Amino acid sequence: MARVIFNTDRCKGCGLCVTACPKQIVHINGDKVNAIGYNPAEVSEMDKCIGCAMCATMCPDCVIEVRR
Amino acid sequence: MEEKVVFARPSLLTDAPFHYCPGCTHGIVHRLIAEVLGELNVSRENVIGIAPVGCAVFAYDYFDCDMTEAAHGRAPAVATGIKRVHPDKVVFSYQGDGDLACIGAAETIHAAARNENITIIFINNGIFGMTGGQMAPTTLLGQYSTTCQDGRDPVLNGYPVHVCEMLSQLKGPQYIERVSTHDAANVLKAKKAIKKAFQYQLEGKGFSMIEVLVACPTNWKMTPVKALEHIKNEVIPYFPLGVYKDRG
Numbered sequence: 001m002a003r004v005i006f007n008t009d010r011c012k013g014c015g016l017c018v019t020a021c022p023k024q025i026v027h028i029n030g031d032k033v034n035a036i037g038y039n040p041a042e043v044s045e046m047d048k049c050i051g052c053a054m055c056a057t058m059c060p061d062c063v064i065e066v067r068r
Numbered sequence: 069m070e071e072k073v074v075f076a077r078p079s080l081l082t083d084a085p086f087h088y089c090p091g092c093t094h095g096i097v098h099r100l101i102a103e104v105l106g107e108l109n110v111s112r113e114n115v116i117g118i119a120p121v122g123c124a125v126f127a128y129d130y131f132d133c134d135m136t137e138a139a140h141g142r143a144p145a146v147a148t149g150i151k152r153v154h155p156d157k158v159v160f161s162y163q164g165d166g167d168l169a170c171i172g173a174a175e176t177i178h179a180a181a182r183n184e185n186i187t188i189i190f191i192n193n194g195i196f197g198m199t200g201g202q203m204a205p206t207t208l209l210g211q212y213s214t215t216c217q218d219g220r221d222p223v224l225n226g227y228p229v230h231v232c233e234m235l236s237q238l239k240g241p242q243y244i245e246r247v248s249t250h251d252a253a254n255v256l257k258a259k260k261a262i263k264k265a266f267q268y269q270l271e272g273k274g275f276s277m278i279e280v281l282v283a284c285p286t287n288w289k290m291t292p293v294k295a296l297e298h299i300k301n302e303v304i305p306y307f308p309l310g311v312y313k314d315r316g
C-alpha cells in the first residue's frame with residue numbers, strides 16, 4: 001500500500017502535482033482554503049496510489065511526502 | 069510489510085517555506101541540490117553556497133549550510149575566493165540569467181576559463197523575475213517583457229545569449245549541461261546532471277555549470293501548467309537540452 005501525505009498549509013495550489021500523477025488521483029480542492037490562502041491539492045482515492053513520487057518530484061514547495 | 073518513507077524534504081533544506089510564486093520551479097532546483105548533496109554524503113559542514121541577486125536572493129535561508137550573498141553577478145568571483153581558501157569544501161553558486169548572463173557575464177566566463185573547481189547552478193527563466201519581468205539576455209525572440217512590450221525584436225534588442233554553447237567553446241571548463249524542469253522525467257535528468265557536477269568537484273576536476281530551464285509563471289503571465297508547456301514547446305527548441313562539454 002502506497003500513500004502520499006500533503007503538508008497542506010505549505011501548498012500553493014499550483015497544480016503541477018495534478019498533471020504529474022499517472023493515476024490522475026491528485027486534484028485541487030476548490031472548496032478548501034489553506035492557511036496561506038490557496039486552494040490546496042489532495043488525493044481522492046488513495047488506494048489507487050502506486051507511490052511513484054511523480055507528484056512529489058514536480059512539487060516546487062516540498063509539500064508532498066511519499067510512503068510505500 | 070513495514071511502511072517506508074520513499075520521498076521527503078531533504079535534510080540539507082531548512083524548514084523555511086520558499087517565498088517563490090506558485091508553480092515557480094526555482095523550488096524544484098533547490099530541492100535537487102539538497103537531495104544530491106545528501107546522496108553524495110556531503111554533510112552540511114562541508115558545503116558553502118552563494119546566493120545571487122534575483123528571486124533566489126533568499127536562498128541562504130533555505131539551505132541548511134554556510135551561505136553567503138554576492139553582489140549582482142559576482143557569485144563566480146566570490147565562489148572562486150571561497151573555494152581557494154577552503155579547497156576541502158564543496159562550493160556552489162546559484163544564479164539567475166540576469167545575474168549570470170547579463171551583469172555577471174564576465175565573472176562567469178573567466179571562472180569557466182580558469183576551470184575553477186566550483187559548481188554553478190544557472191537558472192534560465194528567460195526574464196528578470198525579481199524586478200518585475202524585464203527582458204533578460206535569455207528572453208526569446210518575440211517574447212513579451214516589460215521592456216520589450218511588442219516582443220523581443222532582434223534589430224532593437226539583439227539575440228538571446230546561449231550560455232552553455234558559449235562556455236563550451238572555452239578550453240577551461242570540465243562539464244557543461246542544459247537540463248529542464250518541465251516534467252518529472254526531466255527533473256530526474258536534471259538531478260543526475262547536478263549530481264555529476266558535484267561529483268566532478270569532489271574529484272577536483274574543475275568548473276561545472278548546469279543550466280536549468282525554469283518556469284516563471286508570474287512574469288510569463290501563464291498558469292503554472294501552461295508555463296511548463298511553454299518550456300517544452302517554445303524554450304527547448306531555442307535552448308536545446310544536452311551535454312555541451314564533458315571532459316570525463
Ligand SMILES: Cc1ncc(C[n+]2csc(CCOP(=O)(O)OP(=O)(O)O)c2C)c(N)n1
Nearest residue numbers: 121122123140164165166167195196197198
Ligand atoms: C548592481 C545591481 N543592478 C541591478 C539590480 C536590480 N536587479 C535585481 S534582481 C535583477 C535581475 C534578476 O533576474 P535574474 O538574475 O534572471 O533572476 P530571477 O529573479 O529571474 O530569478 C536586477 C537587474 C541590482 N539589485 N543590483
Ligand code: SF4
Nearest residue numbers: 011012014015017059
Ligand atoms: S505541486 Fe505542491 S504546491 Fe503545487 S499544488 Fe501540488 S502540492 Fe501544492
Ligand code: SF4
Nearest residue numbers: 088089092123197284
Ligand atoms: S517572479 Fe518568477 S522567478 Fe520569481 S518567484 Fe515568481 S515565478 Fe519564480
